Amino acid sequence: MKIKDTTFDKIQSHLFFDESELIHLNKSEIEILNRYKEVFTIWLENPSYSDKQIVNYMHFELGLSKSQAYRDLPRLKLLLGNVQNANKEWYRYMVIEMCKDAFSLAKKKRDPKAMSLAADKIGKYTKLDKDEAEALPWEDIIPPSFEPAADIRLLDMKPIENIENLKQKLRQKYMDEVSIDTEFSNVEG
Numbered sequence: 001m002k003i004k005d006t007t008f009d010k011i012q013s014h015l016f017f018d019e020s021e022l023i024h025l026n027k028s029e030i031e032i033l034n035r036y037k038e039v040f041t042i043w044l045e046n047p048s049y050s051d052k053q054i055v056n057y058m059h060f061e062l063g064l065s066k067s068q069a070y071r072d073l074p075r076l077k078l079l080l081g082n083v084q085n086a087n088k089e090w091y092r093y094m095v096i097e098m099c100k101d102a103f104s105l106a107k108k109k110r111d112p113k114a115m116s117l118a119a120d121k122i123g124k125y126t127k128l129d130k131d132e133a134e135a136l137p138w139e140d141i142i143p144p145s146f147e148p149a150a151d152i153r154l155l156d157m158k159p160i161e162n163i164e165n166l167k168q169k170l171r172q173k174y175m176d177e178v179s180i181d182t183e184f185s186n187v188e189g
Contacts, residue, residue, distance in 0.1 A: 007032065012079055035062060036072070040080045096125050 011033045014022055022030055039058060043049055049057075051073055058069035099121045106114035123129050152159050160166060 008075060011036065015079060035064075036076055036079060038062070039072070039076055043076075092125060096122060099125065 007029055010025055010029055014025055014033065015036075022033070025033065035058075039054060039062070042057060043054060046053075054076075055066065055069040055073060058064045058072060059066050062069075064072070099118050103115055103118035103122065106112075106118055
């Protein structure tokens with residue numbers, strides 16, 4: 001038996017579909033999908049926006065409650081990636097490319113000092129100046145061995161005397177309350 005897809009799963013699977021291909025989504029899901037697309041577009045245009053600024057945009061511009069905006073934020077990041085990380089990677093790429101151009105220009109001019117400075121910056125931004133971390137010895141790591149037990153004394157707690165009697169009393173008490181609640185809901189409904 002297949003478990004029913006959540007709204008998020010449906011939106012994720014239809015994220016890059018054309019409007020005409022959204023026949024498997026209901027009106028509410030299409031509105032959520034369009035909201036996610038709009039917020040991501042704004043975030044791409046303004047990659048320096050913080051999470052709080054994005055939440056404020058969703059609150060003031062889209063009319064969402066603050067709590068809904070905060071619930072949407074991690075979903076947006078999951079669907080579309082973290083914009084700040086992509087932005088940082090882009091700037092790192094641009095700096096490295098500029099350093100490579102500076103190195104080439106210095107080489108053409110036969111300027112060893114400028115070549116050295118450019119090479120130093122390339123090493124810095126590609127993190128070649130840092131030692132590589134040693135690989136973890138995964139084969140030597142032994143996971144802890146847990147043995148399940150039903151004995152509460154292992155946790156330095158006292159066992160409850162006559163627990164079956166207590167269980168029966170609690171069942172009776174709460175089953176009576178549940179049946180009273182359902183009686184009232186049937187009368188009102």
